[in-house]
Amino acid sequence: MTKVAMIGAGSWATALAQVLAQNNNYVVLWARRPELAQQINQGENKRYLPGIKLNPSIAAGTDLEEVLHQAEAVVFGVPSHGFRDLLKVSFPYMRKDAVIINVAKGLEESTLSRLSEVCVSELGQEVLNRYVVLSGPSHAEEVGLNIPTAVVAAAQEIKMAEYVQDLFMSQDFRVYTNPDLIGVELGGALKNIIALGTGIADGLGFGDNTKAAMMTRGLAEITRLGYSMGANLITFAGLAGVGDLIVTCTSMHSRNRRCGIAIGQGKSIQGAVGSVNMVVEGIRTTGVAHQLAQKQGVEMPITDQTYKVLFEGLSPRDAVLNLMGRGKKNEVEEILLTNKAE
Template identity: 50%
Template sequence: MAKIGVLGAGGFGIALSVMCNKMGHEVTLWSAFPAEITEIIRDGQNLRLLPKVKIPQEIKLTSNIEDLQGNDLIILAVPSFAVRETAHKLQPYMGEGSVLATVAKGLEDQSHKRLSEVIAEELPQCKIVVISGPSHAEEVATGVPTTVVAASSSRQAAEHVQDLLMNPTLRIYVNDDIKGVEYGGALKNVIALAAGICDGQKLGDNSKAALMTRGITEIARLGVALGANHETFGGLSGIGDLIVTCTSMHSRNRRAGIFIGQGNTARQALEKVGMTVEGYLATKAAYELSKSVDVEMPIVEQCYLVLYKNKSPKKAIADLMGRPKRHESETIWLQTK
């Protein structure tokens, strides 16, 4: 049995806490909002973010970050926009060589840094592991078989996470390509928004299959340009996460896209979903990153124009379909470009 601290009482934070409790670990679940902790204690669950999933009484609920001190593993499960602030708060309570795993998927706004880079700036004493892959909180919490990767520049730290968290319903592979794992996890949300727009426009299976296939190609193209390994994008944190996020109604990104495809503005769609939609900020980051390294990402570009410049989805789809002819092979295209 280990002592595990989870920061973030949203859907995935609760799912991981419940799972770790079932494994026999001693779990502390922290929220930055005392009112949220009060409501969870009162209701025995988070009615807004993960209804019907009961939180065992053995899990310690707290809004005092000092209670996270001295754990064998810390799991950061807050939205991407809260990662830096939360890591900064945690700094006094993390010892040298402590292992911190993050399940947040996104890029920091403005700087476009990967979240492990953000955490490393705030917690230089920690070994950082990124957990990513097709893993809806609703399914992890109820024991649906799930497979993810644990990526780190420290193989020892990744294997530590693998040893502590792997169980009969969660299989974990280790991966050394932390850049690829993070870019895959962040950028698939952009394609999931686009997939939702396709659904809102009632385009059908052919369109979504093409979007997902060309979408992972764009993600890999940018990821490789930024130092990731191409192979990673064919794995769980790439195509695996892309599939689940583009096809499931558990996906907030897809749901937001559906609203946009039905005629709502991006702002209206975000309000209707009512929860963090990571793909909105990730679209802007991906677009700006692609321009900075001169990488062509036509789907991402059209998503950016729809979300931030009020371009109509119908016109964006027409422009994608009307692009100049080219070879499907990236290698051949780059040689003849």
């Protein structure tokens, strides 16, 4: 059996551990809290993935050195803002040839970096020879129940993406590969902003037409920013782009959508986050994307209005009116021929 270390013990980390264990891998999760590790060792993560009986090949512990000892692959299943610190403390205990798999969907707030860039800044450029990101439309609640799901593994070295494909792929969990690390990372992170915005529109009581418009135009601005940063346009038509956008903007499993709904219904930002009771990646990502758009000279109107709601006190209803009142645009020309603000 291949030993896989899972850094993190939340819902997504636990669901992926279940996938790996069903593929005859031995998975050890690292948890901060002893009581959570004990719960997992008893066969269920009642806090984050209740009601799902865990595979006997899943264990958990709180000692990083023990969890990482001789692990062939290390999966980081923690929120993006905790990635750098956990990478630093984990690295001394990792095998020098261990494959690093990141499943977080976010950007680093302080540096505006993608998480692969964070990894390079800590471990050096050569780490990209064994770094893979796993992304796509995949709610932990459904993956844990073996509901058919398709995701994408992206890496600079395609052999590494294929390794992760083999590690995770099963009859219920289909994994594609993609060499566009930049596009897959950005697609997974930026869709959370659009899910927040779409949730706000839902909370205001708007309909399916509004949601469709937000998602479609949201994809256009994600693509503009991604292209300006070196991503392949086609990636955004795939699982990490439109696929993840659809599921995050339409499902009540989505933390970002639920948070947006609460904001649209009148809750404060703090109150909306508290009602979700989990990390809402899209809030930090909105701040980062707002700065990246200015840096790249890219027009991102939905991101801009969402930023103003979250950080400048703009009312959600005024934000929607601002979006609807923008000047006339040519849709096809904007997507295909330009990526800079006019």
